[in-house]
Each structure stands twice: as C-alpha cells, then as structure tokens.
Amino acid sequence: MTTVRPEIVVFDLGKVLLDFDYRIAARRIAERSRATEIEVRDVLDSPDLLCRYESGRIGREEFFETVRARTGFRGDLAEFAHCFADIFWPIEPMVAVQARLRERGIPTWLFSNTNDLAMEHIRRHFPFVHNFDGVVLSYEVRSMKPAPGMYEVLERLTGRQGPQIAYLDDRPENVQAGLDRGWQAWVHTDPESSRQRLAELGLL
Incomplete structure (x- = not known):
C-alpha cells in the first residue's frame, strides 16, 4: 500500500x-401518465435521454418535454420535478x-x-x-x-x-x-x- x-x-x-431508487420516480410519474411504471422506467433509463441531460447537452425543459411526450405525463414541470427528484x-x-x-x-x-x-x-x-x-x-x-x-x-x-x-x-x-x-x-x-x-x- x-x-x-x-x-x-x-x-x-x-x-x-x-x-436512491428511480422506481419511486417511475411510479409517481406513471400515476399521472398514460404509461405504465415499467414503460416510464424505460424512458428514464434510456441513454439517449438521461445521459444527454446529465452531461449538460440538454436542459431541464427539454428533458421534461421529452419525458412528457413519451409518457403522456399530465402535470407541469414543477410537479414533474417533485416526482422525478424526491427519490433520495x-x-x-x-x-x-x-x-x-x-x-x-x-x-x-x-x-x-x-x-x-x-x-x-x-x-x-x-x-x-x-x-x-x-x-x-x-x-x-x-x-x-x-x-x-x-x-x-x-x-x-x-x-x-x-x-x-x-x-x-x-x-x-x-x-x-x-x-x-x-x-x-x-x-x-x-x-x-x-x-x-x-x-x-x-x-x-
């Protein structure tokens, strides 16, 4: 040594x-979406989305709008922020x-x-x-x-x-x-x- x-x-x-547990976010988002919890998890786990967001190539608004388009989430950005981030x-x-x-x-x-x-x-x-x-x-x-x-x-x-x-x-x-x-x-x-x-x- x-x-x-x-x-x-x-x-x-x-x-x-x-x-943390991203399943918490997936469950909350699914409750306000047309997508199932598993489908939401697939969206959140997709490297073309989360990696672009976490590497700063897209901002929160584009991330939110993409998730909303893919899942049918019915809330606004503030509600989404709570669903997505309160997992720690x-x-x-x-x-x-x-x-x-x-x-x-x-x-x-x-x-x-x-x-x-x-x-x-x-x-x-x-x-x-x-x-x-x-x-x-x-x-x-x-x-x-x-x-x-x-x-x-x-x-x-x-x-x-x-x-x-x-x-x-x-x-x-x-x-x-x-x-x-x-x-x-x-x-x-x-x-x-x-x-x-x-x-x-x-x-x-």
Missing part, C-alpha cells in the same frame, strides 16, 4: 452519501465520515454524475452537501464519469493530482478511471470498509 497520505478526499454522491435518503454513516474529515481539516469534494433537478432537490433537503470544499457535477462541466473530462476538471480546480487524491465511488468503471490517473481510489461497498480504508490512509 502506498505511503503517500492523500491531501483531499473525493466522494461520489449516489449510493455513497445518498441512496441519506446514508448516515457516510455523511458522518465526511463530517469527521471536515472536522480534521481535510478538504472534501463532491464528484457526481447528476442533473440540475436532482441537485436542486438535494441542496434543499440535505444540508450536508453544502459542507464540501467544492463540487464537480457532470451537467455543469458537460462531461460524465468515467470520461476523462470530469477528472481533469477536478484536478484543475483542486490543484491536486495522482496519489494526492483519495476517491471513493460505487461504480468500478469510475474508480478505474481514477486509478488510471494515479488517484488512490476504491469501490465503495459499505461504510465500514470505506471508513477503514480512510483510516489506513491516515485520514481518520
């Missing part, structure tokens, strides 16, 4: 700090880990493939997201993990690279992209394992 103590810790958001709940042990790092003076960054409707909801309902030293969000930088662009933005904004960066994410392909850049990265599977890894790196 490397002896270099990282200078910053980079957190993925979904399935690391916040759990905190993973409290990991929220506590980030708070502890902050108490120890270790910079933490949020690094997430996401969209503006989700982040608007998250910022309103989960105050801990305001306690990061910085954020890199896919829709803002117009690049999605594991593409190099997001990683390059984080390195530029933080002024750190290689083993100076500790990074945890639940998706192996995103972690591998960090490892390829020399980051000290690992697949997050549960709070205790990640807490132990951070302790081994001298951060907790």
Whole structure:
C-alpha cells in the first residue's frame, strides 16, 4: 500500500452519501401518465435521454418535454420535478465520515454524475452537501464519469493530482478511471470498509 497520505478526499454522491431508487420516480410519474411504471422506467433509463441531460447537452425543459411526450405525463414541470427528484435518503454513516474529515481539516469534494433537478432537490433537503470544499457535477462541466473530462476538471480546480487524491465511488468503471490517473481510489461497498480504508490512509 502506498505511503503517500492523500491531501483531499473525493466522494461520489449516489449510493455513497445518498441512496436512491428511480422506481419511486417511475411510479409517481406513471400515476399521472398514460404509461405504465415499467414503460416510464424505460424512458428514464434510456441513454439517449438521461445521459444527454446529465452531461449538460440538454436542459431541464427539454428533458421534461421529452419525458412528457413519451409518457403522456399530465402535470407541469414543477410537479414533474417533485416526482422525478424526491427519490433520495441519506446514508448516515457516510455523511458522518465526511463530517469527521471536515472536522480534521481535510478538504472534501463532491464528484457526481447528476442533473440540475436532482441537485436542486438535494441542496434543499440535505444540508450536508453544502459542507464540501467544492463540487464537480457532470451537467455543469458537460462531461460524465468515467470520461476523462470530469477528472481533469477536478484536478484543475483542486490543484491536486495522482496519489494526492483519495476517491471513493460505487461504480468500478469510475474508480478505474481514477486509478488510471494515479488517484488512490476504491469501490465503495459499505461504510465500514470505506471508513477503514480512510483510516489506513491516515485520514481518520
């Protein structure tokens, strides 16, 4: 194991700090649509739509209008935003880990493939997201993990690279992209394992 103590810790958001279930959104949208829950899930999961939205290539209005056209959703954008974005709940042990790092003076960054409707909801309902030293969000930088662009933005904004960066994410392909850049990265599977890894790196 490397002896270099990282200078910053980079957190993925979904399935690391916040759990979520898109089936909640699909069910709510289906209740106000001509489409079934399964059909709504197929629309939301379609890479030609969600990836374009989360990579910033389309905005919330175009995303909403496309979902409405494909499902027959009968509500307005405000109702859709609630149905679509209110699907999260905190993973409290990991929220506590980030708070502890902050108490120890270790910079933490949020690094997430996401969209503006989700982040608007998250910022309103989960105050801990305001306690990061910085954020890199896919829709803002117009690049999605594991593409190099997001990683390059984080390195530029933080002024750190290689083993100076500790990074945890639940998706192996995103972690591998960090490892390829020399980051000290690992697949997050549960709070205790990640807490132990951070302790081994001298951060907790």
